[in-house]
Amino acid sequence: IFHGFYTEEKLVGNLASMSTSERIKEIQKMPENMKKKRDIRNKVLKEITKNSRHHRTQLSCSAQCLQGVVVPLRRLGNNLSEYCHQLHFFHKTLKVIGAEFGTSVLSYFIFLKWLLTLNIISFLINFSFITIPQFLAAEPNNLVFTGLELLTGAGYFQQTVLYYGFYTNATIRKAENGPSYNMQLAYIFTVGIYFVICFLILLFSMAKSFCRNFINPQTYSGNASKLLCTWDFNITNEKAVKLKQKNLSTQIKEELTEVNQEVLNFSVSERLLRVLIHLASWAASLGAAVAACAAVYFLSINNLKLFMEGQKNDLESQAAMLVLPVVVSLLNTFIPFFYSWLGHLERFQTPGQQIYVTITRNIILKISVVGILCYYWLSIVAAAESQCWETLVGQDLYRLLLVDFIFCLLGSFFGEFLYRIIGTAVCGSLGLPEFDIGRNVLDLIYAQTLTWIGILFSPLLPAIQMIAFSVVFFVKKVSLMLNCQPPRKVWRTAQMTTSFMFLLFFPSFLGVLAVIGITVWRLKPSEGCGPFRGLSSMYAAVSEWIKVLESYTASKWVVWIYHNLITSELFFFVLSTLVLIITYLYWQIIEGRKTMTKLLQKQILN
């Protein structure tokens, strides 16, 4: 008992010497019951007041004033975080979904909620800094509003804040000699800062996800962790619990009998046949992706020709504008079914392999379609002799997003509702459909990529996407509860969530950055519309502003930063070298720790 008392004193002393937030974290982490934790906390607080009373006579005035500022700030921070916690919208919905379907399906809805929050932030940033000032300097809209605009995005909407073309390039001034608002700079800086914020948010989310879920692929074990660590405590619905128990017992029985099948040796000819089948299906899937790209390319060239030829606003030409988005959505919906069917044909060694390969093929398809569209927009539309090519691109994106949203809703209806009717009434052996997590998440990533591309050309796209995602959330939830059954196979939630976050960052966000970079640096903005009319490139607005600043002595530091840090290649070279060195050092540290773990394991065994 005496020994215990001594260690407790040491613990209290340690805790008292930490900063407040660290101390609170340590107390929260202690594996003791509440009484013990409260005891220790009270002892630590007594110790702190004893120390501070002892030191108060020695504290200088400035330190006391600092304390007087820090404590209310901390309280403010606590209050703010409490308000943020209150913004737990969808909390009850997520609980109900998790209760019946488990963590894997829940991860899709959590991802959707995260994207919705990201779009709300995008909307707030872009709306407040770009659109609201534009409202003050708006030109009157002479076009007539027919209901068809909601579908095509053209017509009346062309002269509204929805598109780039409407924004003025002037400096908005409410009163003479009053505060002025330079629209050109505001547009480019808002978009730039928004992408920097997105980059940081994605980087931190991805890093947090990696940190929590990183698993050394060499040491993945089968049985033990599956048994003891994967019971889903989220599931609280009686039927779902029984189903999960049944699935687990089936899995265990299968694995016990599979022990004999592990030593299956294929003969040479069988192995060759399997390799050939794999190669053939990869060829088929890549061929399908290439065919889809070619179709999209030719359709879009045709689209542009149609648009340049006739400016008639009748029903036929409006319908012709919708052909491209509908074809793109059809390709995005049906080719994945083809891939799933190919996946069933090939006999993979584990079901996990099948899921990974199918998802990889879907990713390749979607990347190629988005890539072809970007190429079309940046090379062909930008060089065409149209009045306002940025607005054209914005309209294309609006139509693509809208049709994708409609197809998503239709997919839920046909994919899940009709499948259930057929599965239960007509063909009883099919049963209820399962919620296809991979395909749905890839659809979300695709929609978010298009939104990011569109922010430069149509600043209100995040608002539209906000509404779309909210509707999708409710429709998917209702469809899930009515039509689907809980998943039967194992879905490695943590790994998949990390991979999807990584996919959102790596091909999606960085690709968008590349597209935006090309647009801002290389392409010539249209002469007659938009905030950058008349300039040689959008970036020229910044360089011209720097030239103006050079004449003021007060802002010489801004000019210095611009010339020596942002436009200087030497700075970026040095920065990249530093980042590479730090990465290499961390990698070596990790390798060293891995070797240590192996050595220690050997020691324990012996």
Place this chain on the structure above:
Amino acid sequence: MGNKQTIFTPEQLDAYQDCTFFTRKEILRLFYRYRDLAPQLVPLDYTAKPDVTLPYQLIGSMPELKDNPFRQRIAEVFSEDGDGNMTLDDFLDMFSVLSEMAPRDLKAYYAFKIYDFNNDDYICKSDLEKTVNKLTRNELTPEEVNLVCEKVIYEADADNDGKLSLEDFQHMIVRAPDFLSTFHIRI
């Protein structure tokens, strides 16, 4: 906002906030959930630190726990008397560890205690057998259960003493990244 509640003193709420992963609002919400289980037993005024314990039957009937195969063990691990009868402190503790903000090591420690049916600080073969039976609703034959337990011990036991210690369990948890999201009850 503001301190309009009269259930706890501000010091009590601060202590709860420091010792669990919940904010003030969540602590009050959890208090009302606790009280809803037995409104006649739980007073609305905790400033005098009343000694109120709710029996296991009430805790086990909560919608978040009533279908969980391990509900009895969870209540026993977090209760002060080890029988599943919980005070408000135990209740808050339980849901704090099972919330999504709790770190992996803390969850692993309590998960180990939950699966340790005989409370001897080791998960031995009989504990594993009970776990397997609860997980599969007694659908496996005794030979299959035996085989599974032997496989688990063979895979996870690093010091070869025939049972799993806390370190073995934590080592296993590191290789199961889903653990953080599955050992979680949303309330």
